[in-house]
Amino acid sequence: MPADYDxxxxxxxxxxxxxAHAAAEQGASVLMLERAPETEAGGNSFYTAGAFRFAIDSLDDVVDLFDDEITTERLSDSVLPPYTVADFRHDMERVTEGRCDPLLTDVLVSRSADTVRWLAGRGLQWRLMYERQSYLSGGKWVFSGGLYVGTVSGGKGLIARHTAAARAAGVEIRYGADVTGFSLTGQPMVNYRFGDGKATQVYAGAIVLAAGGFESSPERREKYLGAGWGAAMVRGCPTNTGDVLELALAAGAAPYGDWTSCHSVAWDAGAPPQGGNRELTNQLTRQSYPIGIVVNTAGERFVDEGADFRNYTYAKYGKEILAQPEGRAFQLFDATTRPLLRKEEYDSTPISDAVADSLPELATKLGIDPDGLVETVDAFNASIIDKPFDPAVFDGRAAQVMPPKSNWAMALQTPPYYGYAVGCGVTFTFGGVHVDDTANVLDRDGSSIRGLYAAGEMVGGLFSGNYPGGSGLTSGAVFGRLAGEHAALTALNKVSG
Known part of the structure; x- marks a missing residue:
């Protein structure tokens, strides 16, 4: 059969x-099948803050990318520490505890900066993420954690500009198309149906799988992540249920990476449990915990809030929250630290919070054991090493308790006191299929499956237990670009594999 689309x-x-962009650049005809209706499309990417991690030697490397007004105004007072390819690779190895595939990691980090520039050429707009990644220190906006740049208007802007660029390049998008199967025997073919149940098939020269992980399926979370994970909240799109991932495995793709862990964060306890809020998107996360303390319902601390910069710990602390009684935790601040909280997160509504003039009153309002909380806070306050507080750097202002707080320890002692109830919000799962350095899917023997490529959260082997913040979107872009390019070359008979 001749292909309907390359x-x-x-x-x-x-x-x-x-x-889609990369395939169209090669001259291929492209069809995109999106499970969600157009009003709910964009995958998990829509719900993100739009942060991209990539190698930067200096501010001069990226200054020409920005046309955002705030970024332009503050550039002369902005400090971006160098973040080299070696730094990126080291962070990948460090936060995954050596469980990232060396080849795939090298592809990710080496192609990261060029891919961001390539996206700028597709019409994506960029800014420095002052509200997320910097604090004023010595009169300068000091960035930290190797994560500086994001898309204008976050995930909403990311998807809007992606969509416009794809349509301008002639890509056809069919929304509400639920893929039910695909075949690679002879001419590749994809079966799908619309909401009315009508079955349709389309022939292709090559297929790219970019349908996400299984984080939106309570049953698959329980199966792969373990008992209790069915109760976690879904912070992104509700359509990432792992169906296409299972179809890929049934077609012979090798499972790869860590299927037992995921990206999960501190998420507003009152958020919708089975899918994110399209209006608030990422505003339901609560990520200023490094300058406060986090306790459970017994009033006990259970993580080192200051172990590292936020973007190296937030994706693993959701799991720790889920393990607490009732799967709940509480981020606590006082009048001194409250002004430092992220406005877009902690000033948003609705929000699960309480304010009180005493710790026992705050505990009662939030459902924390008052005596336990007072005991914890008294011990914490008394143990703090008296060093200057500076949230822009590792300040060594530690609390010598168990667990310790390694940096940014500020006594909770000045009323009013503020508390925010959080649960575990699942972002995406880390297990996927095995691909090579062209994003070609491999079978269980390590051989290439002709005509089948994968990208984004369907690629396994990059992350395990944790990930460096912003590397998910970068991975999706790097391997998406590779997948589209090589799928097009395969379909157009310009390569043999």
């Missing part, structure tokens, strides 16, 4: 769109 892409998030 490349068919399953999934319409950041990775899928990057594949």
């Amino acid at each position: 490349v068919v892409i399953i999934g319409g998030g950041n990775a899928g769109f990057c594949a």
